[in-house]
């Protein structure tokens with residue numbers, strides 16, 4: 001069952017500043033018709049206007065990866081992505097990975113391997129890891145480490161994050 | 176069903192919420208009519224605000240107000256009102272109090288608007304004119320102005336003993352060196368935030384990023400003259416803190432101030448740049464003198480430190496106490512001085528003082544081993560102490576020898592060639608280094624409440640925090656095992672100022688303090704159950720005392736005959752009880768005063784240094800940890816792993832770069848303030864050495880949040896020396912320093 005698209009009035013900054021644009025975004029399988037100001041990032045749109053706070057803000061400058069979401073299947077930093085630029089895109093956030101209450105294998109692997117502590121970088125790490133496996137570029141442990149280095153974990157859960165990704169990916173050897 | 180949970184690798188009870196994005200952090204709560212605030216930060220480090228012109232911001236439709244020192248509401252007058260549970264001696268910073276600028280990036284105005292973007296834009300329009308005064312931010316250049324504070328935040332430096340100068344003069348092997356590390360910033364991934372929800376009855380529900388909801392609540396109560404009911408503080412999830420949430424930060428003050436003035440809900444999130452504007456690990460210069468006999472017996476030791484503090488508070492940490500904790504020596508001298516600079520007051524950051532002092536001490540011990548021609552492990556074993564010489568007291572327990580032994584064996588230390596530059600892997604120089612570590616394992620007073628309901632479900636609560644440390648999980652395990660209930664029937668609540676008192680979530684004392692309260696309150700529930708069950712028909716417990724029963728698999732049983740017992744649910748139902756409730760306070764036993772409580776570790780590190788480029792990789796770490804009873808093998812390991820990653824950061828990457836011309840930390844962002852990323856971390860092995868401790872607290876567990884980081888920087892520095900033959904005494908060890 002898909003929700004019908006509905007128009008949501010998104011209160012971004014009123015008036016003279018710049019006019020809002022109408023865009024359509026499909027977020028976690030639900031279509032949203034949105035009126036957004038040009039300065040609203042996908043991250044702020046999600047967190048402040050749609051109240052989907054699973055996606056995190058850790059720097060707002062593309063330096064930490066906490067805001068990683070999948071846009072048309074590709075991982076991106078949503079803080080560096082203006083919502084108006086993504087008209088017509090499909091976005092998957094951490095809230096959209098579990099289906100019918102069943103966790104995505106990557107989410108389960110993160111729990112099993114204790115791949116987080118405070119949990120704040122976690123949604124970004126998981127979306128990034130899902131994107132990584134879809135890219136199919138990671139052949140070795142070093143590849144995984146390199147290609148996951150855009151996601152900072154200040155709690156230092158890196159080895160457990162690696163183990164979680166390996167659990168889902170299955171047999172990776174170091175080169 | 177098996178309800179023995181302690182010592183198992185239970186997955187985090189809050190794991191599902193965290194991996195699905197349902198765990199809510201301070202900035203993620205909202206309410207009807209929420210407004211957004213943005214801070215304007217001072218450009219200068221010292222001087223006065225001549226004028227602030229907010230008119231351009233106020234002209235924007237949707238900007239509600241701009242607060243400055245000119246129009247702020249009335250505030251408390253005395254320093255005492257601004258002091259919190261973690262304040263050092265002095266006069267705490269007061270946001271928007273007057274025109275005085277005391278440090279760079281001081282908050283000087285707050286723009287409140289209908290949306291976040293608008294508040295941010297409004298802040299960029301606020302015009303400020305300053306009257307600049309010359310500032311001083313250079314620790315090294317101002318060392319001669321160092322002073323001994325009237326009062327030390329964390330105890331005075333230990334007393335000198337014997338005659339250090341004479342013993343040093345006569346020593347066969349000597350080290351006399353200085354070590355330095357720069358300022359560092361906590362940088363938890365979640366930025367500090369407070370969301371104040373203005374309720375219909377004029378009270379406030381405040382979601383704050385903090386390591387103590389009670390500390391936050393008391394702070395704003397005192398400043399804004401509020402009652403406990405006026406301001407409830409909630410903090411269910413904290414996106415890391417590492418000490419940054421020990422003191423209430425200025426976003427809490429500003430958000431509450433704006434909410435009170437506007438009578439509206441206000442959300443304020445600091446920017447990553449502003450995360451460098453409050454509290455940091457202080458840059459510290461340390462002077463070490465160690466003297467030993469030919470065969471490596473320590474004859475003389477001197478440890479002096481010079482650390483930065485602000486002009487308004489005397490922040491000090493336990494930097495020079497570790498010699499006394501780790502090594503036997505009769506001729507010792509210590510001093511610890513502060514240098515006042517125009518910066519914000521430093522702030523406890525993961526193992527404050529421990530990582531600092533132990534970095535210098537354990538580097539010097541390595542140099543002494545070289546000078547005496549003795550293996551570094553052997554030197555430490557030779558000077559091993561069974562007594563903490565700070566207090567002249569035995570340890571509650573100390574299995575450090577086992578840490579050395581097991582970690583060295585796992586690492587393969589006996590294959591080490593002591594000669595620097597003797598080991599290679601292609602064009603990389605390989606180095607092996609080690610260091611010891613110790614960290615306090617104290618217990619504080621804490622309270623907890625428990626409610627057992629007729630359906631056999633238990634809720635235990637205390638106003639503590641889980642900053643990623645696993646508090647939710649280990650408290651649930653402790654409660655479930657104490658009352659023999661399945662994990663899923665037990666809920667632990669924290670992070671709410673209406674709950675019973677808990678100390679600051681820091682100092683590695685949460686398991687020890689709150690855990691003891693949780694155990695005690697569950698014992699109290701158990702005792703009530705026993706009383707209720709005595710009168711049940713056919714009760715096997717008629718004459719039994721609490722020590723004669725055990726709780727297991729949902730039942731209360733006789734220890735002497737476990738086939739006899741009742742299901743807890745049945746006791747509740749047969750006695751027609753809806754709920755049993757208990758609240759207790761647990762205090763450290765007086766016996767503890769006669770002992771020194773410490774966790775210990777031995778860290779072994781392998782580095783590979785590229786001979787041409789000087790890049791350093793920490794290829795292998797083995798850490799042997801002795802920390803009493805391990806409650807959760809999975810989360811405990813994670814705590815130590817995290818500490819080691821922090822140690823890698825401290826040794827090789829982290830540096831808050833002070834530009835003395837501007838008096839500002841220039842690299843105030845995550846692109847230029849380097850913390851370890853996944854590619855910087857390689858093999859790490861954690862060994863928990865068996866350690867029994869009946870004295871340290873009723874649980875027998877020592878905290879693990881800090882011991883993991885303590886020795887790492889020294890072990891890495893020692894390994895870099897072994898790899899390259901170059902002794903870098905200045906952290907972080909960046910490639911320019913080894914080339």
Ligand code: FES
Pocket residue numbers: 056057058059060061062063064065066067068077078079080
């Ligand atoms: S918040 Fe987007 S990269 Fe940090």
Ligand code: FES
Pocket residue numbers: 115116117118119120121122152153154155156157364414415643
């Ligand atoms: S789990 Fe805390 S930052 Fe990664």
